[in-house]
Amino acid sequence: MSHTDDRTPSRVPGKIDERPFFELRVGGLHLTMQRPPYRLMTLAATALTTGVATWITQR
Incomplete structure (x- = not known):
């Protein structure tokens, strides 16, 4: 009988995730961010x- 553990992470430890954090393609523009800024x-x-604190206190 085969048993799979749902708690097992799907990512392999040490493997770099190749998907970019953000990718934008509009016409000829292609912007890619590999990690969050x-x-x-x-x-x-x-x-x-x-700005919000200043706006609220000056009301």
């Missing part, structure tokens, strides 16, 4: 939070 996302979240 953490610094840019942190900067954008900080700016948004600061």
Whole structure:
């Protein structure tokens, strides 16, 4: 009787995931990001939070 464990990860340890984080294709433009831009996302979240806090306190 064969038993498969559902808890077994589908990825092989040590194998690099070849899919890009983000891929955009529009006409002749092809933009690919291999990994998330953490610094840019942190900067954008900080700016948004600061802007919202300033807007709320100045009402």
